[in-house]
Amino acid sequence: MTMITMAMNMNTMITVTGITITPMTDFRSNTALVRLMTWLSPAFPVGAFSYSHGIEHAVHGGLIHNKDTLHAWLTDLLHRGSIWNDAVLFAASWQDATEGNTCQYIAALGEAMAGSKERHMETMLQGTAFLQAIGPWDVISPEPVSEVPYPVAVAMISARNGIALEAGLAAFLHAVLSNLIQGAVRLVPLGQTHGVALMAAMEQPILTVAQRAAASCLDDLGSTAILSDIMAMQHETQYSRIFRS
Template sequence: MLTGMTMVITTTTTTITRTATTIIMTDPVALSRLMTWLSPAFPVGSFAYSHGLERAIHDGLISDRLSLTGWLEALLDRGSGWNDAVLLAEAWRCTAAGDGIEEVAELAEAMAGSRERHMETTLQGGAFVDAMAAWGGERPTNGEGAITYPVAVGAAAARHQVKLEDALVAYLHAFASNLIQACVRLVPLGQRDGVGTLAALEAVILRTAQRPAGSTLDDLGSCTVLADIMSMNHETQYSRVFRS
C-alpha cells in the first residue's frame, strides 16, 4: 500500500505515417530496346575507338582514376558529349515531327573536330543504322552523306517512341562507359576504378541529359580544345591500339 504518494503512468503513442510513393516506369519495350541498342554487344564497333584518350594517356595527361574522371566530365559537360546530346535531341525532334534529318545530319558530320573523330562517328552511325534493320521500319538517310552516331540514335529513338530524356541518358551513359573501358585497358585501371569512375560521373550524365530538353542547334559548341588536339595527334601516333 502506498500512502501519501500518487503514481502517474504516462503512455506515449507513436503514430507511423506511411506516404504512398508513385513509381513512374519507363515503357518496358522502350527500355529493353535502349539497353540493346546501346549495349557494348551491339555491333557498332564502339570498342575500337578511344576518342583521343589513347593519345592523352600516351602523353601522361590521364594516368589514374581522378584524371580520367575530370577528363570525361569535361567532355560530357562542355565537350563532344554535350554536342552529341544536342544533335541527338534535334534528330529526335525532327523525326518525331515527321521532318527530314538531312540538315542536322550534315551539321553533325561537319562538327567532327578531326579526321579520326569523323571516322568514329560516321562509321558507328552507319553500323547502327545497319543493325537497326532487325527492328524493321524506315531507314534514315542523308542523301549521299553519312549518318553520324548521335543522329542515328536520335532518329531511331523517335521512330520507336522512346522518350527523348531516356535516349539521352542511355546514350551518354554508353559514351562514358565505352571510354572508361578503353582506359581500364590502357592506363591501366582496375575494374573497380572503372566502376568508381562511372559512379562519379552519374550526376553529370543526368545533368547533361536534362539540358537538351530545351536546346536548339544554337546551343552547339565546346571548349575542350585539349581533347580535340589529342584526337588530332593520335592520327600520327606511331604505335596504337585504337582507331581514334
C-alpha cells in the same frame, strides 16, 4: 530521376507521315528500356569498342594517368566538349524525326563538326553501322540507309520507336562514357573497381546533361575542350596504338 521515370513523364502523341507514335510509357513490359539496352550494348555491331575518342593519345602523353585525371577529362567532354555537342545533336535529331523529317541538315552539321579525321571516322562509321543493324526495329524506314553521325542515327531510331527524349539521351550518354571508361581501364591502366566507381560518379552528371540537352537547340552547340581535339589529331600519327581514334 531515373531513366525509367524520365520516359514515363513523356506522354505526347507524335504523328510521323500519317503514323501515330506514342512515347513508350508502359514500363510493365520494359520494352523501351530493353531496346535501349540492346541498341547501346557493347555487343551491338557498331564497333564502339575500337574508338578511344583521343583518350589513347592523352594517356600516351601523360595527361590522363589515374582515376581522377580521367574523371576530369570525361567531365569536361560531357559538360562542355564533344559529348555535349553529341547530346545537342541527338535532341535536335529526335525532334526532327518526330516531325517526319530525315534529319539531313542536322546530320550534315554533325559531320562538319567532327574536329579531326579520326573523329569524323568515329562518328560516321558508328552511325552508319547502327542504321545498317537496326532493321528489325526501324518501324518506318522512309529512306535508304545513309551515312549519318552516331548521335543522329540513335536519335532518329529512338524517335521512330516512341522512346522518350530524355530516356534516349541518358542511355546514349551512358553508353558513350562507359565505352571510354572501359578503354581507359586498359590504357592507363586502371582496375575494374576504378572503372565502376567512375561510372557511379558520372551517373548524376549524365542525367543532368540529358535534361539540359533535351531543352537545347542547335544554337547551344559549342566546345571548349580544345585539348581533347588536339589529342585526337595527334593520335592519327601515334606510332604504336590500340584504338582507331
